[in-house]
Amino acid sequence: MMDNFKKKFIEEATEHIQDIEQALLELEQNPTDKPLIERVFRAMHSLKGSGAMFGFEKISEFTHNLETAYDLVRSGEMEITNELLNLTLASVDHLGSLLKYDTDLPELVMEQHLSLIKQIAELVHGNNSKPVPVIEIVEDIPINVNQKTYYILFQPHEDIMNNGTNPLFLIDELYSLGSCIAIPIIKKIPALDEFDPNKCYTTWELFLATESDINSVTDIFIFVEDECDLHVTLISEFNLIDNIQFVEKLEEIRKNQQEIGLAQLQDFIATLSTPETKQVKKGKDEKVVQASKDQTISSIRVASDKLDQLMNLVSELVTTQARLSLYADNDGRPELMAIAENVQKLSRQLRDNAFSIVLIPIENMLTRFQRLIRDLSKELKKDVVFEAEGTDTELDKTIIENLTDPLMHILRNSLDHGIELPEVRVSKGKPAQGKILLKAFYSGANVIIQIFDDGAGIDTSFIRTKAIQKALISPDAALTKKEILDLIFIPGFSTATNITDVSGRGVGMDVVKRKISDIRGEVEVESEINIGTTLTIKLPLTLSIIDGLLIKIEDIHVVLPLTVIDKIYAVEHYKLMKAFNNTIVLEGEQIPFFYMRHELELEIDESITHDQIIVVRYEDKRIGLAVDNVIGEYQAVLKPLGKHYRKQEIISGTTILGDGTIALVMDTNKAIKHFAYKSLITEDSK
Amino acid sequence: MKKNATKINSYLTFKLGDEIFGANVSKVLNILEMTRITKVPKSPPYMKGVINLRGSVLPLIDTKVKFDMGETVYTPNTCILVLDIDINGDPVHVGALVDSVQEVIEIDEAQIMPPPTIGSRYKSEFIEGMAKINSEFIMLLNMDMIFSTSELSLLRDSSGELEVEEEKE
Numbered sequence: 043m044m045d046n047f048k049k050k051f052i053e054e055a056t057e058h059i060q061d062i063e064q065a066l067l068e069l070e071q072n073p074t075d076k077p078l079i080e081r082v083f084r085a086m087h088s089l090k091g092s093g094a095m096f097g098f099e100k101i102s103e104f105t106h107n108l109e110t111a112y113d114l115v116r117s118g119e120m121e122i123t124n125e126l127l128n129l130t131l132a133s134v135d136h137l138g139s140l141l142k143y144d145t146d147l148p149e150l151v152m153e154q155h156l157s158l159i160k161q162i163a164e165l166v167h168g169n170n171s172k173p174v175p176v177i178e179i180v181e182d183i184p185i186n187v188n189q190k191t192y193y194i195l196f197q198p199h200e201d202i203m204n205n206g207t208n209p210l211f212l213i214d215e216l217y218s219l220g221s222c223i224a225i226p227i228i229k230k231i232p233a234l235d236e237f238d239p240n241k242c243y244t245t246w247e248l249f250l251a252t253e254s255d256i257n258s259v260t261d262i263f264i265f266v267e268d269e270c271d272l273h274v275t276l277i278s279e280f281n282l283i284d285n286i287q288f289v290e291k292l293e294e295i296r297k298n299q300q301e302i303g304l305a306q307l308q309d310f311i312a313t314l315s316t317p318e319t320k321q322v323k324k325g326k327d328e329k330v331v332q333a334s335k336d337q338t339i340s341s342i343r344v345a346s347d348k349l350d351q352l353m354n355l356v357s358e359l360v361t362t363q364a365r366l367s368l369y370a371d372n373d374g375r376p377e378l379m380a381i382a383e384n385v386q387k388l389s390r391q392l393r394d395n396a397f398s399i400v401l402i403p404i405e406n407m408l409t410r411f412q413r414l415i416r417d418l419s420k421e422l423k424k425d426v427v428f429e430a431e432g433t434d435t436e437l438d439k440t441i442i443e444n445l446t447d448p449l450m451h452i453l454r455n456s457l458d459h460g461i462e463l464p465e466v467r468v469s470k471g472k473p474a475q476g477k478i479l480l481k482a483f484y485s486g487a488n489v490i491i492q493i494f495d496d497g498a499g500i501d502t503s504f505i506r507t508k509a510i511q512k513a514l515i516s517p518d519a520a521l522t523k524k525e526i527l528d529l530i531f532i533p534g535f536s537t538a539t540n541i542t543d544v545s546g547r548g549v550g551m552d553v554v555k556r557k558i559s560d561i562r563g564e565v566e567v568e569s570e571i572n573i574g575t576t577l578t579i580k581l582p583l584t585l586s587i588i589d590g591l592l593i594k595i596e597d598i599h600v601v602l603p604l605t606v607i608d609k610i611y612a613v614e615h616y617k618l619m620k621a622f623n624n625t626i627v628l629e630g631e632q633i634p635f636f637y638m639r640h641e642l643e644l645e646i647d648e649s650i651t652h653d654q655i656i657v658v659r660y661e662d663k664r665i666g667l668a669v670d671n672v673i674g675e676y677q678a679v680l681k682p683l684g685k686h687y688r689k690q691e692i693i694s695g696t697t698i699l700g701d702g703t704i705a706l707v708m709d710t711n712k713a714i715k716h717f718a719y720k721s722l723i724t725e726d727s728k
Numbered sequence: 729m730k731k732n733a734t735k736i737n738s739y740l741t742f743k744l745g746d747e748i749f750g751a752n753v754s755k756v757l758n759i760l761e762m763t764r765i766t767k768v769p770k771s772p773p774y775m776k777g778v779i780n781l782r783g784s785v786l787p788l789i790d791t792k793v794k795f796d797m798g799e800t801v802y803t804p805n806t807c808i809l810v811l812d813i814d815i816n817g818d819p820v821h822v823g824a825l826v827d828s829v830q831e832v833i834e835i836d837e838a839q840i841m842p843p844p845t846i847g848s849r850y851k852s853e854f855i856e857g858m859a860k861i862n863s864e865f866i867m868l869l870n871m872d873m874i875f876s877t878s879e880l881s882l883l884r885d886s887s888g889e890l891e892v893e894e895e896k897e
Contacts, residue, residue, distance in 0.1 A: 358783070361783070597767075598766065598767055598769065599766075642769035642770060643769060643770060644769065681784065681785045682785070683768070683778065683785065683787070684778070684785065684786070684787040684820070684821075684822070685787075685815055685818070685820050686775060686787040686789070686820075686822060687768060687771060687775065687787060689771075690768060690770065690771055692770065693768060693769075696766075696778060696785045698780055698783060698785070702764075702780050703764060703766060703780070704766040704778050704779070704780050704785055705766075706766070706768060
């Protein structure tokens with residue numbers, strides 16, 4: 043049990059140490075930045091607190107010294123100097139090794155430990171006008187007349203001890219701030235047979251006289267904020283605990299009614315012999331506590347495997363919900379159907395929420411790109427500026443991970459083949475400095491990433507010649523400009539005449555295209571000679587669940603992604619069978635269609651009277667897919683088809699329906715391309 | 729994987745038609761009764777489809793098609809062996825249709841004879857060895873090889889050369 047807590051502490055402490063380090067480095071650039079100093083101080087304070095709580099005495103003690111120094115910085119009594127930063131950074135490194143060794147320090151580390159403590163002490167003394175004899179231990183600070191008295195009502199929740207918090211330690215810590223009186227309220231403790239030793243039934247009323255401010259008092263409870271109710275109120279600008287009258291009164295109230303309460307006290311304090319005693323503006327001080335709470339929960343760090351697990355659970359939930367809906371529909375009880383509908387709504391919301399958690403902005407990739415362009419343009423003696431727009435666009439983290447390599451390749455290509463040398467650019471009347479722009483934005487359920495360069499553009503006649511040379515197309519093939527440009531994505535096509543270090547090693551755009559289709563993305567290219575090239579990558583927002591349309595072909599359930607579907611029509615079967623050239627007129631528009639049973643090599647059932655034509659968008663065309671039945675909308679949790687089906691291109695995955703049957707998820711783009719290619723071949727052979 | 733196979737000497741025997749085959753038990757995770765199969769269109773004939781194995785999707789192979797014995801005809805004895813095989817170092821689960829499952833037997837390494845090089849119908853790389861149990865010959869199969877290859881059939885052709893691979897890796 044304890045080991046577990048220690049592990050948790052070490053994890054937490056490492057984060058604090060990293061945080062301090064990072065903040066220090068930023069402080070070096072910006073030594074007067076108040077929020078940064080606060081951040082350092084806060085992290086140190088947390089480290090000290092949790093160190094003491096988990097028995098890492100050395101760390102707690104050492105951090106306390108650092109904290110003292112930064113408290114002075116915080117209050118403006120000391121300035122951030124290089125000396126201080128160097129010393130703190132060394133100390134931060136030392137904290138790391140303290141964490142490693144826990145209690146038994148090797149001699150070398152111990153030496154450093156002492157020397158660092160000494161150095162910090164010297165620095166603090168040099169700046170501090172008040173001589174502080176022993177700085178490590180708070181209790182030894184001479185009692186000052188500036189002490190104030192706080193009333194603290196500390197009501198731990200029953201389960202506060204579940205995560206290893208000992209409320210008594212917290213109270214001990216309060217005692218270390220100054221003089222303190224703790225009065226336990228034990229009336230909630232149940233009879234022995236109902237008593238659960240793992241629960242905390244006690245509430246404490248504490249009176250603390252200290253020179254620290256209200257923040258340092260609430261900071262002690264920082265780790266248990268959510269596990270207790272805490273009210274800290276300043277009741278006097280003086281030390282009441284030294285006041286005998288006050289202590290007697292406390293004793294008296296306690297004898298009478300066990301609980302003291304604030305209202306009674308304030309009346310009493312007002313009558314106390316110290317006339318200057320001011321009543322507190324309660325509202326204001328409690329607000330401070332609230333504000334610090336908001337700040338701490340604004341963001342949290344979570345291990346990514348926990349997120350993966352969350353996503354898996356959400357997927358399971360969506361599958362189970364589908365079963366519930368199916369059962370409720372069959373059962374027909376209205377109440378059950380209402381519940382099922384509610385569960386469906388909730389799981390959809392939960393799904394969207396969970397997805398938004400794993401989204402990260404594409405900004406995370408940019409540093410690598412900037413670095414690449416900086417280094418490469420130097421190497422190639424080109425002058426290039428890289429700009430990025432829409433860097434806050436978010437994508438699933440798996441997509442980002444898989445996107446970095448293809449994007450690097452595209453950028454390399456733009457630099458190597460696209461942007462010309464400065465003198466060439468000038469002779470063409472363009473500015474000497476080339477520009478590469480990365481633009482990201484949302485478009486429906488997709489994210490579009492575009493990469494523009496204002497370079498030489500792609501010479502279509504050159505590509506054509508090359509493709510004929512490599513026997514990729516026949517010399518008399520009539521191709522549109524777009525079709526010619528698309529040739530660069532064919533395996534083995536690389537236009538680089540000189541194979542450079544940078545690009546053109548035979549692996550080219552075909553790899554980029556494959557990698558992008560692995561994450562269900564698409565890539566397109568547009569280019570104008572001497573104006574530039576644009577690559578457009580279209581990506582799905584997420585990989586694991588899609589909104590789909592469930593259809594049936596023979597006894598096979600198929601899910602089509604809802605995003606590509608335009609319209610659904612019911613058409614008489616005989617019309618499709620005798621349609622000329624596989625086109626049909628729907629709402630006055632000629633639409634080419636594929637008869638799915640025919641394309642999937644299934645038997646054609648002539649007894650069917652009607653087929654459903656699903657019109658989907660394919661590139662910039664509309665294509666019909668004729669299927670037997672449309673069942674309805676379906677949230678499909680994608681599961682892979684397995685390695686044995688890796689040749690299967692038109693099916694991108696599977697999903698399990700509510701009744702346990704498996705539905706195939708079809709990639710309509712690949713399917714249509716496949717069908718079209720096949721019909722082309724059969725026409726040729728005729 | 730290989731190590732495991734030599735350590736465990738237990739074999740699960742099953743029938744395809746009238747012939748008895750053995751698979752090392754370390755490769756067999758589960759034996760299932762016939763269940764609903766979802767066809768996957770446009771796949772090789774030995775790929776029967778996919779089944780739902782407790783929420784995950786399991787590809788199913790018709791073992792008899794692989795052994796060129798014609799398609800499996802479903803009977804009450806038809807079973808699915810859930811196999812844990814190794815494709816280029818990755819563990820992959822796959823289902824294999826068999827006519828019936830017999831028993832688990834211990835076969836000493838000494839009892840295992842090398843596969844016949846001449847006269848066998850099957851390519852030798854798919855056979856780990858032969859064993860004679862109760863006067864019956866059992867062919868011990870190399871499950872990793874059989875279920876990871878995309879070759880259409882495991883038969884030698886008459887010239888003794890390997891069959892033309894339908895799909896190349």
